[in-house]
Amino acid sequence: MRVRLQQNLWNGDSPVDISLPEDWNVQIVRMPCDDQPVLSYDQVRERIENPLGTEPLSRQAAGRKRVCIVFDDISRATPSDVISQVVLDILLEAGVSKENIFFLCSPGSHGPHNRRQFAHKLGEKIVSSYPVYNHNCYENCTYLGKSREGFDIRVNSQYLSSDLRIGIGGLLPHAMSGFSGGGRLLIPGLCHLDTMEQIHCMVNDYIARIGDMKVLSGAASNMMMQECIAEIVEMTGPFFKIDCIYNSTRGIVDIFAGDVLEEYVKGAARAEKMYGVPRPVNPSVVIANANSKPGYATMALSLGLSALAEEGGDVVLVNFAVEGQSVHFLRGDFGDAAPSRIPVVAPPDKRPYGKTIYFSPYGDYNSISNLHIQPDRYVWARTWEEVMNHLRSHGPGTRAAVLTDACMMFFRS
Numbered sequence: 001m002r003v004r005l006q007q008n009l010w011n012g013d014s015p016v017d018i019s020l021p022e023d024w025n026v027q028i029v030r031m032p033c034d035d036q037p038v039l040s041y042d043q044v045r046e047r048i049e050n051p052l053g054t055e056p057l058s059r060q061a062a063g064r065k066r067v068c069i070v071f072d073d074i075s076r077a078t079p080s081d082v083i084s085q086v087v088l089d090i091l092l093e094a095g096v097s098k099e100n101i102f103f104l105c106s107p108g109s110h111g112p113h114n115r116r117q118f119a120h121k122l123g124e125k126i127v128s129s130y131p132v133y134n135h136n137c138y139e140n141c142t143y144l145g146k147s148r149e150g151f152d153i154r155v156n157s158q159y160l161s162s163d164l165r166i167g168i169g170g171l172l173p174h175a176m177s178g179f180s181g182g183g184r185l186l187i188p189g190l191c192h193l194d195t196m197e198q199i200h201c202m203v204n205d206y207i208a209r210i211g212d213m214k215v216l217s218g219a220a221s222n223m224m225m226q227e228c229i230a231e232i233v234e235m236t237g238p239f240f241k242i243d244c245i246y247n248s249t250r251g252i253v254d255i256f257a258g259d260v261l262e263e264y265v266k267g268a269a270r271a272e273k274m275y276g277v278p279r280p281v282n283p284s285v286v287i288a289n290a291n292s293k294p295g296y297a298t299m300a301l302s303l304g305l306s307a308l309a310e311e312g313g314d315v316v317l318v319n320f321a322v323e324g325q326s327v328h329f330l331r332g333d334f335g336d337a338a339p340s341r342i343p344v345v346a347p348p349d350k351r352p353y354g355k356t357i358y359f360s361p362y363g364d365y366n367s368i369s370n371l372h373i374q375p376d377r378y379v380w381a382r383t384w385e386e387v388m389n390h391l392r393s394h395g396p397g398t399r400a401a402v403l404t405d406a407c408m409m410f411f412r413s
Contacts, residue, residue: 001026003402005289006248007320009077010120013249016318018287018384023396027283029403031248033274038251045086048242051258052266057087057240060164061094068162070185071169073107074117075326077292078170079250081123083242087166088126096164102131104159106167106189109137109196111327133158137329141192144235151198153232156190160236167241171256171264171271172292173410175299176203178222179271181243182264183229186236196330197341202228204342218276218410220268230261243267245274248292248405276412280401284313285394293407294321298371300406301356305349307401307411312351314394316387317371318359325370333369346372355379359387 001024007016020026039047049056061067069087071080084103091101103122105113112134119127126132141154159165171181188196203225233239241263245254253274256267280286288304290297297319304315331342349356357379358367368378381387394400403409 003028003287005318005402005404006291007289007318009291009294009321010074010117011320011322016320018318018387018402020400020402021396021398024285024394024398024400027280027399027401029277029280029401029409031275031277031405031409033245033247033253033408034404036247036253036274038247038253039255041086044083044252044255045090047255048086048090048257051240051263052256053259053262054238054240057166057257058090058094060240061091061096064096064164065100066162067091067096067101067164067166068159069101069103070106070159070165070167070190071103071121072185072189073105073110073326074113074121074323075107075110075293075295076170076172076180077246077250078121078168078244079246079252080121080168081126082252083168083244083255084122084126087168087242098130102133102158102162104133104156104190105135106185107135108189108191109193109328109330111329112136135190137191137193137196141195147228147232149202149228151202152195153235154192154195155186155236159186159190165237165239167239169241169243171243171245171267172408173218173271173275175217176200177225178217178219179264179268181267181271182226182241183233183239183260184226185241186239187229187232193329193341199228200330200342218272220265220272226261226264233260245271248408275409277409279411280307281399282309283307283399283401284309284311285316285391285398285400286313287316287318287400287402288406289402289404290317290319290321290407292405294319295323295326296407297321297325297367300403301371301373303406303409303411304403305351307403308351308354309399312354314354314357314391316357316359316391320360320362322362324362324364325367333366344372349374349377351377355390357381357387357390359384
């Protein structure tokens, strides 16, 4: 059986074909979003101009002197280029001067971007015509006061200097907040590292009380972090947020815009239906494709491991990201003598047996620690033939599951 997987997100979008034995029992797990029609320019614009809980963007843009357009970073596949062009058209038609518009990347504690990465996210036309800035999580953040929970709020000063703020993001399953989107683009995306640390510690305490992080991802009812974020967003002033739901080829299938909390609640309910998939039935081999978040492939690996049968098995992580994993100043691995602020203690690999096979032409030894793989379970395979050599112990009748984009989907309970 041949299966085509979307890959090389920021490197040509060339798909990868894999072949599995014909005598295996293979489940192909696809997301409902891939069966939805892609919105046209006019449909995207119509949704932005009919927002939830606030005035249309064109009306808000009238008379503005300094406009900031915030977008998520390269670790997300959000089609920011498509939405940004619609937003620019609305702003310019409303009378905003081109010279008064700038873009600001919201990476949280991820590393800064270069021009090539900005062009991936926004397109050559925008990068060539408008200022595009990185957020610095160590400097140039303005103190706004304390949150209700008692921690200091420091937010990007460039963002605060504008009199109209627009955010462009996506609604993907997120382990800490049900779904990304809403105010996360601002909090923690444009905060000082100290503020990010306090927010993450608060959420970690919440997860510890629940006892299982997996129950949070893909749960629209998980509002604890979003409600906290919405409170902090109020401290910064109005924020017109645009969140999209997109498919595995970055085609936009839905848009939610307007008030940060209102659009998130509506959008997350829709995202549950678009990204939720049935759990595979007892596979002993799971192929987890990591395309939409190639620099955050731990999400795909975690889902792949959770899909295995109780008796264990092998997980193949498909990730052709030439850049490797994203830098993470808050939780990343900087060496055994340079611990991160919030060290990530990966749960033990409790499989009775099985390997984690990293299928990629690009060798990345750091992926062992960055993806929290138990070293004695890790295998790097350059080609699919090498992968199948590692899987040769699985004979006829093997139950296998292919998760077509394990960074976007979650298992419905």
